[in-house]
Amino acid sequence: MSAPGHTSGDHRSATREGDPVNASVLATRDLRAGIGARAFCDALSIDVGAGDVWAIIGPNGAGKTTLLRTLAGLAAPLAGTVMLGGRPLETLSLRLRAQSRGVLPQDDVDAFAVSVADSVLAARHPHIAWHAWERDADRRIAGDALAAFGVADLAARDVRTLSGGERRRVALAELVAQDTPLLLLDEPSSHLDIGQQVAALDALTALARGRRKALVMVLHDLHLAARYCDHAIAIGGGGAIAGAASEILREAPLSALFGRALLELGAGATRTFVPR
Amino acid sequence: MRDPLTPARTLVVVALCAGGSALALVFALCAGSVAIDAGSVLDALSGRAGVPRETRDIVIALRLPRALCAFAVGGLLALAGALMQVVLRNPLADPYVLGLSGGAAVGALLAILAGAAAMIGPAAFAGALLSTSIVFTLAGRREAVQSTRLLLTGVVVAAGWSAFIALLLSLAPSAQVKGMLFWLLGDLGGAADPRPALAALLLAFVLAWALARSLNRLARGADHAAALGVDVDRTALATHGIAAFAAAAAVTQAGSVGFVGLIVPHALRLVLGNDQRLLLPAAVFAGGALVVVADTLARTVFAPQQVPVGVITALIGVPTFLWLQRRAP
Numbered sequence: 001m002s003a004p005g006h007t008s009g010d011h012r013s014a015t016r017e018g019d020p021v022n023a024s025v026l027a028t029r030d031l032r033a034g035i036g037a038r039a040f041c042d043a044l045s046i047d048v049g050a051g052d053v054w055a056i057i058g059p060n061g062a063g064k065t066t067l068l069r070t071l072a073g074l075a076a077p078l079a080g081t082v083m084l085g086g087r088p089l090e091t092l093s094l095r096l097r098a099q100s101r102g103v104l105p106q107d108d109v110d111a112f113a114v115s116v117a118d119s120v121l122a123a124r125h126p127h128i129a130w131h132a133w134e135r136d137a138d139r140r141i142a143g144d145a146l147a148a149f150g151v152a153d154l155a156a157r158d159v160r161t162l163s164g165g166e167r168r169r170v171a172l173a174e175l176v177a178q179d180t181p182l183l184l185l186d187e188p189s190s191h192l193d194i195g196q197q198v199a200a201l202d203a204l205t206a207l208a209r210g211r212r213k214a215l216v217m218v219l220h221d222l223h224l225a226a227r228y229c230d231h232a233i234a235i236g237g238g239g240a241i242a243g244a245a246s247e248i249l250r251e252a253p254l255s256a257l258f259g260r261a262l263l264e265l266g267a268g269a270t271r272t273f274v275p276r
Numbered sequence: 277m278r279d280p281l282t283p284a285r286t287l288v289v290v291a292l293c294a295g296g297s298a299l300a301l302v303f304a305l306c307a308g309s310v311a312i313d314a315g316s317v318l319d320a321l322s323g324r325a326g327v328p329r330e331t332r333d334i335v336i337a338l339r340l341p342r343a344l345c346a347f348a349v350g351g352l353l354a355l356a357g358a359l360m361q362v363v364l365r366n367p368l369a370d371p372y373v374l375g376l377s378g379g380a381a382v383g384a385l386l387a388i389l390a391g392a393a394a395m396i397g398p399a400a401f402a403g404a405l406l407s408t409s410i411v412f413t414l415a416g417r418r419e420a421v422q423s424t425r426l427l428l429t430g431v432v433v434a435a436g437w438s439a440f441i442a443l444l445l446s447l448a449p450s451a452q453v454k455g456m457l458f459w460l461l462g463d464l465g466g467a468a469d470p471r472p473a474l475a476a477l478l479l480a481f482v483l484a485w486a487l488a489r490s491l492n493r494l495a496r497g498a499d500h501a502a503a504l505g506v507d508v509d510r511t512a513l514a515t516h517g518i519a520a521f522a523a524a525a526a527v528t529q530a531g532s533v534g535f536v537g538l539i540v541p542h543a544l545r546l547v548l549g550n551d552q553r554l555l556l557p558a559a560v561f562a563g564g565a566l567v568v569v570a571d572t573l574a575r576t577v578f579a580p581q582q583v584p585v586g587v588i589t590a591l592i593g594v595p596t597f598l599w600l601q602r603r604a605p
Contacts, residue, residue, distance in 0.1 A: 072503065074499060074502055074503065093505075094502075094505045094506070094507055095505040096505075097505060098503065098504050098505030099505070102503065103499075103503040105499055105500070105503075108496075108497075108500075109497065110496060111365040111366065111367065111495070111496075112365075112367065112495055112496075112545065112550045113545070113549075113550060114495075114496065114549075114550060115280075115549075117279070117280055118280050118281075118549075118551070119496075121280050122492065122493060122496070122504070123504065125489070125493055125504040125505060125506070126504055126505040128489075130489070133281075133282070133283050133553075134280065139280065178504070
């Protein structure tokens with residue numbers, strides 16, 4: 001376990017590799033992620049520890065979602081390895097993977113009516129034996145997750161009748177109810193107004209601090225990345241660099257990444273970047 | 277909407293559905309050219325002494341096999357429809373959506389044309405499985421889940437079978453056309469031994485029910501299911517296999533009875549929700565009961581004329597469905 005007082009910029013040493021007690025929640029070694037022959041990043045090696053909050057940033061079409069799906073094991077790496085809890089992902093059963101990492105997709109499309117309560121309870125799937133039914137403990141965890149995102153009063157609604165922002169908060173509650181050490185989120189703030197964005201990310205980062213969950217989030221809003229993340233992966237132009245947020249979330253590297261001159265404004269929690 | 281499902285609620289609802297099916301079966305045994313009251317039917321079934329021999333023959337030897345065949349066919353079709361709708365993530369899918377009934381029909385019509393009455397069932401079964409494998413081969417194995425390509429391939433293959441059916445009907449001697457039309461619309465007039473269809477129903481249901489919780493995840497998308505640890509490819513392939521087997525078994529027994537596979541699961545979903553652990557057994561009983569009642573009406577309403585059961589399932593099913601759809605939130 002990393003020390004509770006761990007600060008951003010702390011580099012995890014390679015000596016932890018293979019040690020199941022101190023293993024990173026998520027690690028990659030020489031990862032090449034992409035689709036077909038097209039690679040979005042190459043030789044990416046990262047170590048995500050318990051309690052860490054990582055941002056994946058980059059321009060449209062840079063491969064952020066593909067990288068996230070590769071980290072989740074939903075897409076196969078073109079080369080290299082992804083490790084969950086110190087073990088190569090492909091050696092883990094599907095159920096063990098689902099107990100190790102949760103995924104928030106970019107969008108939810110529901111073909112059938114399903115209640116909010118059922119949709120959150122569904123996230124308990126990997127914790128229930130194939131022949132068993134959901135228990136009261138599962139219902140309680142699902143209810144708590146809904147409450148954490150302020151949508152407990154929607155429990156009886158059909159998810160297809162929710163507004164975009166309500167649906168997003170229910171999806172976040174689903175992810176939290178899955179109760180995994182690693183949370184992979186594709187644009188958690190999409191569809192949310194500015195107040196709800198901060199409320200949702202406050203709730204998520206509270207999990208990282210309080211329950212030592214690791215978060216890896218694709219974020220478009222550089223302000224949110226600067227406000228909440230201690231590490232970042234900048235992906236674009238067929239390559240990716242990873243490091244401390246203090247090194248990557250700066251004017252010069254971001255301007256190069258997005259191909260547009262950016263100006264840094266504010267400080268601390270209100271730091272942001274705007275186009276010049 | 278309703279609370280999350282519990283085993284107790286599932287048991288109660290399934291028991292109610294089973295009770296409804298039992299009532300439908302008793303109705304089927306009572307009704308006919310010779311009306312028999314429910315008490316005598318139950319006496320005949322339980323083998324109690326004092327039941328006239330003629331009554332017992334009508335109930336046990338004539339009406340019971342046909343009613344059980346009807347139940348099995350309805351259960352198989354509703355089960356296949358429920359599975360196809362989930363795995364294709366399309367509420368409009370039915371057991372025939374991938375061209376299965378067209379392949380079966382061509383097999384059966386060829387057997388009728390050849391005068392090989394005993395071969396109608398096997399030929400229909402072979403045609404159904406042939407059509408399913410053609411569609412999967414053309415669409416590609418990895419297209420099993422919610423794939424537009426799979427659906428489109430199925431629709432086009434079905435159109436091809438339709439043309440073939442029209443050709444066979446145009447070329448057939450007029451004496452055989454009525455038999456062919458009855459087969460195409462679905463008919464239980466030839467029902468004899470219900471045991472193969474009932475065994476197929478039991479097998480398909482047990483296999484499908486074991487997948488029910490994974491199917492719940494699959495209903496919300498392949499990525500959603502994969503993220504929660506469901507083996508999407510294997511589950512989808514197994515589900516397609518079970519659905520094709522169930523639909524082929526039903527078509528072999530009774531021809532292409534329509535609407536049951538589309539309407540029963542969809543209507544039940546509006547009333548009971550979309551948890552497959554409840555929906556699949558409820559669909560088996562409700563589909564079975566619907567076809568039992570429909571077949572009883574098919575052989576009694578226009579007596580001594582019999583009409584194809586598929587006509588009655590459509591006449592009952594369509595307005596019921598439209599009414600449910602309108603009152604749904």
